[in-house]
Amino acid sequence: MCELLGMSANVPTDICFSFSGLLERGGNTGPHKDGWGITFYEGKGCRTFKDPEPSCQSEIAKLVKVYPIKSVSVISHIRQGNRGRVCLENTHPFTRELWGKEITYAHNGQLSNYNDLKPEFYRPVGNTDSELAFCWLLDKIREKYPKKPSNIAVVFRYAAKLAETLKDKGVFNMLLTDGVYVMAYCTNNLHWLTRRAPFGxxxxxxxxxxxxxxxxxxxxxxxxxxxxxxxTNDEQWQKMEPGEFVLFKLGEKI
Amino acid sequence: MCELLGMSANVPTDICFSFSGLLERGGNTGPHKDGWGITFYEGKGCRTFKDPEPSCQSEIAKLVKVYPIKSVSVISHIRQGNRGRVCLENTHPFTRELWGKEITYAHNGQLSNYNDLKPEFYRPVGNTDSELAFCWLLDKIREKYPKKPSNIAVVFRYAAKLAETLKDKGVFNMLLTDGVYVMAYCTNNLHWLTRRAPFGxxxxxxxxxxxxxxxxxxxxxxxxxxxxxxxTNDEQWQKMEPGEFVLFKLGEKI
Known part of the structure; x- marks a missing residue:
């Protein structure tokens, strides 16, 4: 349906290698030709490159592939649309501000019976189930934590609990980041690995x-x-379990 | 201090020509070397390219200059920083969501005594006076219009009234858009023109x-x-007056 890519690192690192692999799946080795996007955090700020064009043909993707933007937290997505037509406002990742922090999200999967998700505070701009679910998540988080808690990890744990409600509505694989933590929630299809010395x-x-x-x-x-x-075909990837979430802080799984 | 560029058009139009001129002022013919950004609206969505690098050297700016993204509403900014260091989170334009619409803003000028601006709903991510003023504006708009009014023009008129408060705190030249309307508010330095047939x-x-x-x-x-x-040096530009605002809807001044 879509594919997700996330990175968490302890030093600003470029994602050119992994992104090159992902891009091929956007209309070349994979069918995900309905747009793509990538968000890089640099300091407290972030910037997103996105395009409703297939990633394997996108001029902007070509630049991102060769121009090494160094970041400690990255989220990327290539889309094969189901809910919501192919257009810029339906292209992931989505970012909203909470407590003066940029929160970024991308979703893989499809939800049903989501009409009871009625976010008030954050409203979707496009008409995907994905962005609606993101707004709902943020609404719930803001309701529970009107002020930024000193330990943001608790917020991601709460997000994982909220994700269970979304998983009950269909397939909900998600990446979520505030620029320091990167969280992955799995319904049926997510893998991860950590690279550290000795590197190969x-x-x-x-x-x-x-x-x-x-x-x-x-x-x-x-x-x-x-x-x-x-x-990659020569590294050990961990397959995540349904309902499992993993939380990374600056490269390390915590 | 900074320079602003905005465009409003009745058909999706690229801004490559005007942007090429602006970019030169980002460290070449002008001193605005502390980053640049540009936001394009396409449908209900928008995308922003930004870089804390000088625009005249930026690889991303080079792409934006030659890759014709067609849009009816564009806001761009090149920065010569005063309040807030040079970094991504302090780079304009800034975008926030209100009523499920993307609202984008850029500011030229400098404010003083702005500690009484205490937005609650929207919080700045960086530490510029500009982003703080944007969050304050949006807070006030959201307070007065908790629901989207049927005629959004009234919101821009209210924004112009709010801008008077900011003008009293220093220099406040601003561009503001929801993707359909583009508004300009002048303290001391803004010009505009409308191109229509017969074109030259x-x-x-x-x-x-x-x-x-x-x-x-x-x-x-x-x-x-x-x-x-x-x-340009062969077209008739209108100089705006202090305290004046102009509102464009899809190309036409209204």
Whole structure:
């Protein structure tokens, strides 16, 4: 339906390698040709590149693939639309501000019977089930935490609890980040791995591309990657269980 | 301090020509080297390209300059920072969602004594006076119009009234859009023009570039451009008065 990609790192890291693999699935090795987007956090700010064009043909995707934007938290999405037509406002990721922080979200799956989700505070701009679910999540979080709690991890744990309600409405694989934490919630299809020293080589499944992370990293780097399906064929990806969530803080699973 | 550029058009139009002129002022013909950004509305959605790098050197700006994204409402900004350091979260334009609509804003100027601006609903992510003023504006608008009024023009008139309070705190030149209306509020430095048939030639002041709009347009096109300083030297730009605001709807001044 769609594919997700997330990254959490302890030092600003570019995602060119993984993003190159994902892009191929956007109309080339995969059917996800209904747009794509990627959000990079840099400091407290974030910027999103998105395009309703297929990622394998997008001029903007070409730039993002070769221009190494370094970030500690990234969320990306390629879309094969089901609910909501192909247009910019329906293109993930979605970002909203909460407590003066940018919160970014992307969803893979499809929900049914979601008419009881009636967010008041945050309203969807487009007409996807995904953005509606995001607004509902944020409404609930804002209701419970009108002020920013000192330990934001509790908010992600609460988000995972809320995600159970969404999982009951269909397929809800989600990535959520505030720029420091990256959270993944799984209904049926999410994998992750953590790269750390000693680094080795990795080979993309979807493109003829090998990287030797030894040459790209320092020994202290820790980088976790989350993806709908494994992106490389020579690394050990962890498959997530239905209803499982994982939370990363600056590269480390916590 | 900074420079603003806005466009309002009755058919999706690219802004490559005007943006090319503006970019030169971002560290080349002008001193505004502390980042740049541009927001394009396409349908109900919008996308922003921004970079804390000087626009005249930015790889992303190069792409935006040559890749014709067609839009009816555009806001752009190049920054010469005063309040708030050079970083992504302090880079304009800023966008927030209100009533399920994306509202985008950019500011040129500098405010003092703004500690009494205490927005609750929308919170700044960065630490510029500009973003704080935007959050305050939106808070006030949301307070007065908890539901979207049927005629959004009244909201922009109210925003102009609110802008008077900000003008009293210093220099407040602003562009504000919901994707259909583009509003400009002037304290001391804003110019605009409307291009319509019969179209002629225009020559950029800041780059060696001439365009013949006759070849680029159809007879029904109406395109208004707002800029801090005129971008062309052979067209008639209207200088705005202090405290004046102009409101464009899909190209036409209303």
């Amino acid at each position: 080589k990795a080979t993309l499944i979807d493109a003829d591309m090998v990287v030797d992370f030894k040459e790209e990293t320092t020994p202290n780097d820790i980088v976790s990657v989350i993806a709908t399906r494994p992106l | 030639k225009a020559t950029l002041i800041d780059a060696d570039m001439v365009v013949d709009f006759k070849e680029e347009t159809t007879p029904n096109d109406i395109v208004s451009v707002i800029a801090t300083r005129p971008l």
